[in-house]
Amino acid sequence: MGLYLDGKVVESSGSLALGEEIMPSNAEGLRARMADLYRRASEQPSEFVWIGLFEPSKAELALVQDIFGLPALQVEDAANHRQRPKVELEDQSALVILKLLSYYESTSDVETGQISIFIGQHYVITVRFGPLGDITSIRRALEADPRRLVHGPTAAAHAIMDATVDGYLSVAEEVNKDIEQLEESVFSPARTNDAEAIYRVKRENLEMRRAVAPLVPVAHALVRDAVPGIPEQLQPFFRDLGDHILRVADQAETNDQLLMTLLMAATSRQDLQQNADMRRISAWVAIAAVPTMIAGIYGMNFDNMPELHWKYGYLLILLLMGGVCFSLYRAFRRSGWL
Numbered sequence: 001m002g003l004y005l006d007g008k009v010v011e012s013s014g015s016l017a018l019g020e021e022i023m024p025s026n027a028e029g030l031r032a033r034m035a036d037l038y039r040r041a042s043e044q045p046s047e048f049v050w051i052g053l054f055e056p057s058k059a060e061l062a063l064v065q066d067i068f069g070l071p072a073l074q075v076e077d078a079a080n081h082r083q084r085p086k087v088e089l090e091d092q093s094a095l096v097i098l099k100l101l102s103y104y105e106s107t108s109d110v111e112t113g114q115i116s117i118f119i120g121q122h123y124v125i126t127v128r129f130g131p132l133g134d135i136t137s138i139r140r141a142l143e144a145d146p147r148r149l150v151h152g153p154t155a156a157a158h159a160i161m162d163a164t165v166d167g168y169l170s171v172a173e174e175v176n177k178d179i180e181q182l183e184e185s186v187f188s189p190a191r192t193n194d195a196e197a198i199y200r201v202k203r204e205n206l207e208m209r210r211a212v213a214p215l216v217p218v219a220h221a222l223v224r225d226a227v228p229g230i231p232e233q234l235q236p237f238f239r240d241l242g243d244h245i246l247r248v249a250d251q252a253e254t255n256d257q258l259l260m261t262l263l264m265a266a267t268s269r270q271d272l273q274q275n276a277d278m279r280r281i282s283a284w285v286a287i288a289a290v291p292t293m294i295a296g297i298y299g300m301n302f303d304n305m306p307e308l309h310w311k312y313g314y315l316l317i318l319l320l321m322g323g324v325c326f327s328l329y330r331a332f333r334r335s336g337w338l
Helices: 027-042 058-068 072-079 136-143 153-186 195-223 232-298 313-335
Strands: 002-005 009-013 016-020 049-054 086-089 094-104 109-119 123-129
Touching (some): 027 049, 049 058, 058 072, 072 094, 072 109, 086 195, 094 153, 094 195, 109 195, 123 153, 153 195, 232 313
Parallel strands (some): 002 049, 049 123
Antiparallel strands (some): 002 009, 109 123
16 A cells, blocks of 8 residues: 655555645545545554655645644754755654755766655655655665565665665765866876866765765664664664765765865965966066167167177177077076076
């Protein structure tokens, strides 16, 4: 038995599927159907209702809240698409809020969404914002695995969380590739300006840190099997989930430090390049100043000047200017200014 909303309500039974949009005209009918499904699921220990809400309205959230008795404050948190990731455990229920991450190769951007998971004894309710995190494939895979599905809402919640954390791992791998490319560019012999690219990757890594960092305490508890309410058969799966979260958190922290080092290296390299340019410009200005000064003196139209009336005077002055410029050029070359 199952009920699944993702923009529509779909009541599944074998191969039968019926979809309806939640409208004011049919809200009472849907309320009655969902309440009936929840009541029937509650009477059987191995059955539960699975509802997925995609960017729901207040009326839709209120309808589900009323039927399943969800805490008002938790519903308010789930309705906020900028909510911080967290896990709240109650005696018979739990709320898990996760960020959804996806990496776009064409733009090297990390897109963020959000999914909230309400877990009860006989229900799983997800509230999703953003284009990411379609859980239809997750539901189908879980339905095809009766050994896991028998554990009810906890198994469904784990399947959703596992797919979400797998997304974190994928994004972390892509960010690592971007960092490797930046390292090659920053330390390449070619003249580059990588500060903007480093900052963009740093923003991508920040999105990953924001998604994972609040989950680190929960991940430690999962690794220690210290989270109550998890069936013993599912504990290895949740342990693995916690390990993946910790791995991504460590990677995000390492990436942040590495990106800061790369930014400092790129800035220092740019300063060195600018200093080299200034030294090169200064050297050529000094070389050009010699013939400019001599030509300026001889252009003052004085009659009594050295070698002015000698037929080789012009050639001598040219040789003098060339010799001094060549000497300065040699000196600047030896000092590394040219």
